[in-house]
Amino acid sequence: MFQRTFWRSLVAVLTLIGLIGQGTWVLAGTTGTISGTVTDAQTSAPIPGAHVTVSSPSQQASATSDAQGRFNFLSLAPDTYSISITSAGHLPVNQAGITVQADNTINLSFAAPKQLQRIGGTTARANTDLVKPGTTADVYSVNASQAAAAQALGGGGALNQAYSAIASVPGVFVPIGQQGWAQSVYVRGGNYTQLGYEYDGVPVQRA
Numbered sequence: 596m597f598q599r600t601f602w603r604s605l606v607a608v609l610t611l612i613g614l615i616g617q618g619t620w621v622l623a624g625t626t627g628t629i630s631g632t633v634t635d636a637q638t639s640a641p642i643p644g645a646h647v648t649v650s651s652p653s654q655q656a657s658a659t660s661d662a663q664g665r666f667n668f669l670s671l672a673p674d675t676y677s678i679s680i681t682s683a684g685h686l687p688v689n690q691a692g693i694t695v696q697a698d699n700t701i702n703l704s705f706a707a708p709k710q711l712q713r714i715g716g717t718t719a720r721a722n723t724d725l726v727k728p729g730t731t732a733d734v735y736s737v738n739a740s741q742a743a744a745a746q747a748l749g750g751g752g753a754l755n756q757a758y759s760a761i762a763s764v765p766g767v768f769v770p771i772g773q774q775g776w777a778q779s780v781y782v783r784g785g786n787y788t789q790l791g792y793e794y795d796g797v798p799v800q801r802a
Contacts, residue, residue: 626670627695631703633664633680646681671695686710737761
């Protein structure tokens with residue numbers, strides 16, 4: 596009786612060991628691990644709370660670094676992953692081509708550069724700008740000195756380069772290739788038929 600009980604107990608123990616061993620063999624070699632740290636690139640201090648994402652065609656996972664800047668992904672399917680890291684006050688960090696193999700652990704370290712912060716701004720504009728926000732003037736004056744200074748720009752029709760002087764005024768466009776008098780002039784996006792001229796204060800109506 597004792598001998599039969601002994602053999603039954605021995606068979607039960609061996610069966611249990613076999614099942615445990617078989618279960619371990621089945622689970623082994625199916626996933627891999629990525630571990631790493633995130634530090635400040637300037638001070639080498641750990642960065643807690645960094646958001647870490649790993650992605651591959653087969654899987655995507657996210658984690659947050661702890662107080663020592665460490666993060667872990669314990670059950671990743673074998674594949675090639677990309678890692679992206681974001682944290683407040685630092686530039687994003689990305690790395691691709693990280694191959695995870697079954698039953699292997701990859702240890703990585705990342706240094707995140709600080710992000711420049713804008714603490715203020717100002718805008719300056721000269722009071723003499725002809726074209727600026729709020730400008731509604733639609734009258735421009737070209738005198739003899741302006742015409743002489745603009746001769747180097749070229750112009751049409753040998754009319755003492757008057758059209759070159761007109762074209763030098765901000766907001767005014769004179770198409771090239773025109774000759775003689777009555778050339779088309781566009782002021783502030785208006786049509787050339789909407790213009791009038793005056794010489795020495797005397798209005799000249801277009802035909």
